[in-house]
Amino acid sequence: MYAIVDIETTGGKYNEEGITEIAIYKFDGHTVVDQFISLINPEREIQPFVVNLTGINNQMLRNAPKFYEVAKRIVEITEDCIIVAHNAKFDYRILKTEFKRLGFGYKRKTLCTVELSKRLIPGQDSYSLGKLSRSLGIPVSDRHRASGDAQATIKLFKMLLHKDLEKFIIKDAIRIESKSQIAPNLKHIIDALPNTTGIYYIHNEEGEIIYIGKSKNIKNRISQHFTNTSPKSKKIQRQAAAVTFEKTGSELIALLKESEEIKRNKPLFNRALRRNIFSHALYSFTDEAGYLNLKLDKATDENAITTFTTKQSGKQFLFKATEAFNLCQKLTGLYPTTSNCFNYTIKTCNGACLKEEAPETYNERVRQLISKYNYANKNMLIIDHGRDIDERSIVYIKNGVFVGLGHFNLNYQITNIEVLESIITPMENNRDAQHIIQSYLRRHKNIKIISL
Template sequence: MYAILDIETTGGKYNEEGITEIAIYKYDGHEVVDQFISLVNPERDIQPFVVNLTGINSNMLRNAPKFYEVAKRIVEITTDCIIVAHNAQFDYRILRTEFGRLGFEFERQSLCTVELSKKLIPGQKSYSLGKLVRSLGIPVADRHRASGDAQATVKLFKLLLAKDTEKHIIKNSVRANPKLQLEPKHIDIIADLPSITGVYYIHNAEGEIIYIGKSKNIKKRINQHFTGTNAKSKKIQAAVSSVTYEATGSELVALLKESEEIKRVKPIFNRALRRTIFTHALYSFVDENNYINLKIDKADGRKKPITTFSNRQSGKSFITNAVEEYNLCQKLAGLYKTKTSCFNYEVKLCNGACIEKEPPESYNKRVNNLITKNSYANKNMVIIDRGRDVDERSAILIENGVFVGLGFYNLNYQINNIDVLKSIITPMANNRDTQHIIQSYLRRYKRTKVLTL
């Protein structure tokens, strides 16, 4: 749990500043579950430059509560939370100073989004909150007011969690939370999980990830783990201390993140070296008569496939439908072995490429249309899919036929600049598995939105 906050102060000498406004959003890693926003009477003068910057003046604070009147609420909302702020060293120091004046020792773990941003989003021109969120396409309102800046920090932190591919933030949070150090009952873990699409992470008591999976219903899938009777399920049941998750909205994003993170994290209860998730592929070659032939064969890493399949039957089903859709020859598509004409020619459904009646140029044009549609080789495009919320979409970026990574953007902010798009993208590895996942998904969901760059 995180307490994401922003504080406005009077300015002045070091450790003599007073709080004029505070906003705290309690964030569980997915949504805000509690909030506290208040002006505060600092009982001291506000520096003129601060008044100009924030718009907060002494008249506004005359009837505001003093810090001791809001201190209890601040303690309550931040208990068992990690303090998160943009330049956390400043905000945390101010809070400790104010509590120190009351004779109370205020201690919390803290995370700084400036430091996290420099690590996870390198190369930005500025890491000031206003300039950084604008460059990332994060909408911000009421700049230099506690609530507006804290809300922007929540959105920034959500992006940083997505970009933290090593899961350092989540693992540290699990390790730091004393409640999660106890061995919870499985039913208590399941009760806190949502029935949404995403990737889930099963942790042991040390916070280490011992299993990663994806599901369109996380609650249901974890319940299956906890009620399973096979050897792996029993090992997971014995070792589990907590379950965290990352909502994706999109099944495609979940599949890509699961594949990437299993390979990177190598959890002990996932297969250490996960085998390739496809066995067969579609290849093409030109015969002695200059016709492009198609063939479903076992996947060969030395050859470049047009697209890949989980098994031979899936490939055969695909090529059967393609023959009908593109009016192709059964013989040249590898479905009908014969030295003469194919069956479809006999029933007038083939134009005769099998017996060289149709010119190679016209036949090959249709084959190339099939290849182009089902392969993203050398293409620059963005696949747009569901986001984690109603007002959000996911974006999967492909450049020159190479999968670059994925990210999320708010519908209120138009992404019309490739540099802005790249700044929100979390880089991910391009490999044969990711290509298979993307191509298979686009075949299954033909209405998925694809933008060509």
């Protein structure tokens, strides 16, 4: 659990500042579950430059509660939470100073979104909350007011959690929880999970990820893990101490993140999925007569049109593609013969097998197939469902290379390529990712694609 905090102060000498406004949002990594927002009477003058910056003046704070009147509420809402703030050293120092004045030792673990942003979103011109939010397409209202800045920090932190492919933020959070907080039984873990599409992470008591999976229904999938009687499931059940998850909205995003994060984190019980599992691929070559031929073969690291988990699934695709693009069975390798193919006999092949159709005409249809199922040299965005109704997911292909993925708010149009590349979580362009994207596009013909 996290407490997203933003504090406005009077300004002044170091450790002599007073709080003028505080906003705390208790955040479970997905939604805000509690909040506390209040002006505070600092019992001291506000520096003029701070009044100009925040708009908060002494008159506004005359009847506001003093810090000791809200201290109990602050302790309660941040209990067992990691404090998250933009420049956390400042906000945490101010809180500790105010509690010290009351004779109370206030201690919490902290996370700084400035430091996390530098690690997970490198290369930004500025890491101030305002400029970073603009570069990432994060809307900010009431800048330099506690609630507005805290809400922007929540959106930034959600993006950072999404970009944290190694999951060091989540693993550390689970590791520091007391064992009494970790769910004592598997049913309690299941009850806290959503019926949504996303990635799930099963952790042991040390916070280490022992299994990563994806599902269209996370709760149902974890229920299967915890009720299955296979040897592997029983081992997972014995070691499971907590389950975290990340909503993706899109199954494509979930598939890509699952593949990437298993390779990065190497969970104990994901050994079978660490290797490439796509065994066959479709290739093209030009024969001596100038016709483009298609060939289903074992997958290599060479450029393929598309890839398949089995030879049979590749053949099924080829049969459908041959019919859809009016291709020759002989030139697609489906009908080995020295004469004409079967489709020529039933007059559904134009005769490329007997060189009756001009290579140029035939090859144009083959290229249409290749273009549809292969994104080589293309610049495009694949737009799919988001985590919320006002959001969409995005997969970015640049010069035929899978660059990464992310989410964007529908109220913020992605027209600036620099903003686009900032919100994208970089991913490895390996054969598995290529297969996942190509396979998804084959199965979802109506998915939105924007060419850049």
